[in-house]
Every structure is written in structure tokens, then in C-alpha cells.
Amino acid sequence: MLELQNISYQVNNDSKDKEILKDINLKIDEHLVVITGPNGGGKSTLAKMIAGIIKPVSGKIILDGEDITELSITERANKGISFAFQQPVRFKGLTVMDMIRLAAGKDITIPEACGYLSEVGLCAKDYINREINASLSGGEVKRIEIAMVLARETKFSIFDEPEAGIDLWSFQNLIQVFEKMYKKIKGSILIISHQERILNIADKIIVLADGQVIDEGSREEVMPKLMKSNIACPTLLDKMH
Amino acid sequence: MDTIEKNLIAQVADIHKVPEGAYNIRSNGELAGRSTTANIDIVTKQDKSGIDIIVKPDTKNESIHIPVVLSMSGLKDMVYNDFYIGENSDVTIVAGCGIHNCGVDTSEHDGIHTFYIKKGAKVKYIEKHYGEGDGKGKRILNPTTIINIEEDGYMEMDSVQIKGVDSTKRDTKAYLSDGATLVIHEKIMTHGSQTAETNFEVDLDGKRSSANVVSRSVAKEKSKQIFNSKINGNNECNGHTECDAIIMDEASVSAIPQLTANDIDAALIHEAAIGKIAGEQLIKLMTLGLTEAEAEEQIVNGFLK
Numbered sequence: 001m002l003e004l005q006n007i008s009y010q011v012n013n014d015s016k017d018k019e020i021l022k023d024i025n026l027k028i029d030e031h032l033v034v035i036t037g038p039n040g041g042g043k044s045t046l047a048k049m050i051a052g053i054i055k056p057v058s059g060k061i062i063l064d065g066e067d068i069t070e071l072s073i074t075e076r077a078n079k080g081i082s083f084a085f086q087q088p089v090r091f092k093g094l095t096v097m098d099m100i101r102l103a104a105g106k107d108i109t110i111p112e113a114c115g116y117l118s119e120v121g122l123c124a125k126d127y128i129n130r131e132i133n134a135s136l137s138g139g140e141v142k143r144i145e146i147a148m149v150l151a152r153e154t155k156f157s158i159f160d161e162p163e164a165g166i167d168l169w170s171f172q173n174l175i176q177v178f179e180k181m182y183k184k185i186k187g188s189i190l191i192i193s194h195q196e197r198i199l200n201i202a203d204k205i206i207v208l209a210d211g212q213v214i215d216e217g218s219r220e221e222v223m224p225k226l227m228k229s230n231i232a233c234p235t236l237l238d239k240m241h
Numbered sequence: 242m243d244t245i246e247k248n249l250i251a252q253v254a255d256i257h258k259v260p261e262g263a264y265n266i267r268s269n270g271e272l273a274g275r276s277t278t279a280n281i282d283i284v285t286k287q288d289k290s291g292i293d294i295i296v297k298p299d300t301k302n303e304s305i306h307i308p309v310v311l312s313m314s315g316l317k318d319m320v321y322n323d324f325y326i327g328e329n330s331d332v333t334i335v336a337g338c339g340i341h342n343c344g345v346d347t348s349e350h351d352g353i354h355t356f357y358i359k360k361g362a363k364v365k366y367i368e369k370h371y372g373e374g375d376g377k378g379k380r381i382l383n384p385t386t387i388i389n390i391e392e393d394g395y396m397e398m399d400s401v402q403i404k405g406v407d408s409t410k411r412d413t414k415a416y417l418s419d420g421a422t423l424v425i426h427e428k429i430m431t432h433g434s435q436t437a438e439t440n441f442e443v444d445l446d447g448k449r450s451s452a453n454v455v456s457r458s459v460a461k462e463k464s465k466q467i468f469n470s471k472i473n474g475n476n477e478c479n480g481h482t483e484c485d486a487i488i489m490d491e492a493s494v495s496a497i498p499q500l501t502a503n504d505i506d507a508a509l510i511h512e513a514a515i516g517k518i519a520g521e522q523l524i525k526l527m528t529l530g531l532t533e534a535e536a537e538e539q540i541v542n543g544f545l546k
Contacts, residue, residue: 073528074532077527077530082528083528085521085525088525089519089521089522089524091522091540092457092544093542093543093544093545094539094540095543098543102529102531105530148529
């Protein structure tokens with residue numbers, strides 16, 4: 001179980017403090033949890049904070065009873081936290097096989113690596129020796145990023161907007177990937193998403209807006225409210241009506 | 242040959258036993274082994290130090306290994322090797338120089354390699370440079386390569402210098418006739434206070450000739466690298482030069498591409514990028530459980546692979 005206790009974070013912008021996260025308290029124990037909410041609400045900051053990329057100004061992060069607030073990215077990764085970036089990083093020279101192998105943390109065989117790629121709907125033999133460079137499309141690197149998390153087989157996996165930057169056709173496939181993953185992956189999955197179809201497979205939904213948790217509960221409780229609330233920009237909504 | 246020399250040969254030529262095909266091994270300025278084949282002859286030059294390598298026309302899928310090793314501290318070695326590649330042949334040439342210097346004097350090997358690639362011939366040329374030894378003596382390598390490619394000839398040159406060479410100045414000059422193609426891949430890693438200077442100059446003289454000169458390098462600690470790449474388009478031709486460098490610590494890298502088009506149908510491109518390892522690359526690998534140092538190593542190794 002992952003627990004966030006009184007997490008706050010602010011950045012200094014033009015010598016003015018801007019609060020990004022305000023006293024967040026959350027418990028994540030369910031199999032699939034989705035964090036949603038408007039852009040700029042603090043979702044990605046929260047995900048990066050769990051992975052150790054950003055340190056909170058105050059508060060504690062507890063993983064299975066252990067305080068990991070002061071642990072580095074590497075230490076948290078080794079404790080079982082995986083993180084799929086919203087914008088996957090490209091590497092000149094490192095191949096898909098290299099990355100899957102690094103993710104698995106051991107010398108896996110090509111058939112094993114192919115297994116992970118098939119899970120995300122990539123034909124392994126076309127990709128295994130490709131470099132993760134600019135020649136791959138946004139949808140392809142996104143899938144490889146997800147395959148890397150699968151290869152890690154850790155107890156806590158975070159996906160930051162897996163749907164961002166991919167076309168609609170790829171997105172249909174991606175939903176299937178997550179539906180399949182729901183059954184296969186062990187431990188907790190935390191997905192940051194705006195997509196209704198991803199929200200539809202959540203055991204728990206957390207709504208984050210303006211750095212605060214404004215709603216939290218089961219899909220049945222939260223979804224109906226989300227559908228009619230206007231957490232989107234009111235001016236924009238006015239124009240649309 | 243002793244163990245040190247055998248190890249140097251393994252490093253520069255990937256040879257662990259006696260190589261197949263033609264070979265010429267030069268050790269501490271002396272001939273240490275030679276073999277020729279029905280199609281490939283190797284002849285010692287009479288007027289100066291060096292060899293002529295003569296490949297008969299239509300020779301296919303044969304290889305030539307010509308490693309040079311220096312294990313005597315303070316030795317200055319200079320050779321002239323000429324390669325005559327017959328029409329329509331297709332061969333692989335593996336050259337390389339390994340220096341082991343555990344003394345206090347400077348060891349230096351300067352090789353001048355000249356290629357005459359005849360009509361329709363195809364050459365893959367692999368050159369590796371390696372230095373080792375804990376003495377204070379410097380290890381210096383200055384290779385010069387002159388390439389002449391006749392009509393529809395093709396040459397691919399891979400040069401690699403990863404470790405242990407204190408100072409290197411590489412000059413490569415190429416002249417391409419109609420339909421000739423030249424592809425160069427250079428990989429360099431420098432560390433400590435090493436210096437590496439590369440000068441490429443390609444004359445695209447022939448119609449539809451093309452050249453692609455690509456350098457990838459990593460400069461660590463206080464090392465210095467200079468990459469000069471000139472392409473002259475003198476006819477309807479395609480030229481591309483690219484320098485991609487990772488800079489670390491207090492190192493310094495200069496990339497100086499120069500393109501000259503002397504013909505309206507010359508299409509020439511240069512690209513150069515120098516920068517440190519991207520922070521997000523390190524973070525990504527750290528989220529996979531690598532330490533920062535391990536992540537750095539993976540990125541550098543991948544980049545130079």
C-alpha cells in the first residue's frame with residue numbers, strides 16, 4: 001500500500017510562491033486507481049513525487065509501512081516502484097531490447113522480451129533491434145514505455161497519461177492493453193488519465209484539481225459526479241452552451 | 242609474440258588465433274607474420290617502410306588483416322601502406338594499432354594508408370585504435386588515409402578509438418569519381434587529458450557521387466576533441482556530414498563542418514550537435530533501478546555502439 005501524508009509542494013515563480021500540491025492525503029491500496037482532473041491540477045507532479053523525481057516540501061510518502069520520502073529515484077525503483085513517463089525519453093544507440101533488458105534488471109532472452117512487446121500490441125521482430133530514437137513514432141515509444149513497466153514486474157506501477165500524444169486508432173488498442181494488464185499485473189496500478197474508457201476500468205477514482213483532492217471514491221460513486229460537474233474551464237463551457 | 246602483444250592484436254583486430262585469409266602483422270616496427278592468398282598479394286616496399294596490398298579483380302568475400310602493435314616504450318614507427326583494390330572485387334580490410342607503453346618514453350605510430358579502389362570495387366575498411374600500459378610515456382597515433390574511388394566504387398570506413406590513446410591526429414582525404422560512394426563512421430571516446438583531432442576532406446568530383454561522414458564521440462574529464470569535416474561538391478552529387486558529441490566533466494569539443502558547392506546540382510548537408518547527457522535520460526534509467534553512474538555508462542556505451 002502507498003500512503004501520502006500531508007504532501008505539499010510549491011515552486012518559486014517570479015519570486016512568488018505557487019502552490020502545486022496542497023496538503024494531499026491519500027491511500028492507494030486498490031488494484032487499479034485512476035487520478036483525473038483538469039490540466040495543471042498537480043497530477044503529474046504527484047506521480048513524479050511518488051517515483052522520487054520531485055521531493056515534497058513537506059509531508060511523507062509511505063510504501064508498505066516504510067517511509068520512502070528521503071529515498072532516491074534508484075532506491076525507490078528497487079523497492080518496487082515503476083514509472084511510465086508521459087513523454088517517453090529517446091536514446092540514440094540504445095535499442096528496444098537493451099531497454100527491456102535494463103527494465104527487467106536481468107539478462108532476459110529475446111523470446112521473453114518479445115512477450116512483453118506483444119502485450120502492448122507491438123510485433124516484436126519489427127522492433128527488438130530498433131534504436132529508441134527519433135525514427136519511432138509517438139505511439140510506438142509510448143507502447144515501449146509501457147512494455148518496460150511490464151518487464152519490471154514491480155508492486156507499484158505508475159502511468160502518466162498513457163493516452164497523451166497517440167492517435168485515436170492507437171488509443172483503441174491501448175485500452176485493450178490496459179484491460180489485459182488489469183488481469184495480469186500484480187500489485188497496484190496508478191494511471192493518470194482523462195479518458196472515460198480508462199476511468200471505466202478503475203477500482204478507485206481520485207479527482208485532483210488546483211493541487212487538492214476534491215473527490216475520491218469508487219468508480220460508481222465518482223463517475224456520475226464527474227459526468228455532470230464542470231471542472232473544465234467555465235468560460236469555455238459557457239461558450240460551448 | 243608475447244601475451245601483451247597478443248592482447249593488443251585481439252583488441253585492435255578481434256583476432257585471437259591466426260586469421261583466415263591474407264594478413265600482415267607488424268610488431269615493434271618489424272614483420273611478425275604474413276600470409277597471402279591466390280587473389281591477394283602483400284609485398285614489402287623497397288624504398289620505404291610499409292607494404293603494398295594488391296587485390297586481384299573480381300576477388301569476392303575475402304578479408305585482409307593488417308594489425309600493428311607497439312609494446313616497446315619509446316618506439317617511433319612510421320609506415321606507408323598502399324591498397325590496390327581490383328575491379329569489381331568485394332573485400333574487408335581490418336587495420337588497427339595497439340600501443341602498450343609501460344615505460345617513460347613516447348610511443349608513436351604514424352600510418353599513411355592510400356587506397357586505390359578500381360571500377361565497381363567494394364571495400365569495407367575497419368580501423369581500431371587502442372592504447373594501454375601504466376607508464377608515464379605517451380601513446381600517440383596519427384593515421385592518414387587517402388582514398389581514391391573510381392567509377393561506381395564503394396568504400397565504407399569504420400574507425401574506432403575508445404581507450405588509452407593520449408594524442409591522435411587523423412587526416413582523411415577522399416576523391417570520388419562518377420557514381421562512387423563513401424561512407425565513414427567514426428567513434429571516439431577521450432578521457433583524462435587526451436586530445437583527438439579529426440580532419441575529413443571529401444572531394445565529390447564525379448557525377449552522382451555521394452559521401453556520408455558521421456562522427457559520434459564522447460569527451461570525458463579534461464580531454465579535448467576537434468572535428469573538422471569538409472565536403473566539396475564539384476559535380477552533381479550528394480554530401481552529408483554529421484557530428485554528434487556528448488560532453489562530460491571539463492572536456493571540450495569543437496565541431497567545424499565546412500561545405501562548398503561548386504556545382505548547381507551539388508546537394509550538401511551538415512549537422513552538428515554537442516551537449517551533455519540529457520537529465521531526463523538519466524532519470525528514466527534511474528527509474529529502472531540503475532544508479533546515476535550506471536545510467537551514464539549505459540547511455541555512453543549505447544551512443545558509441
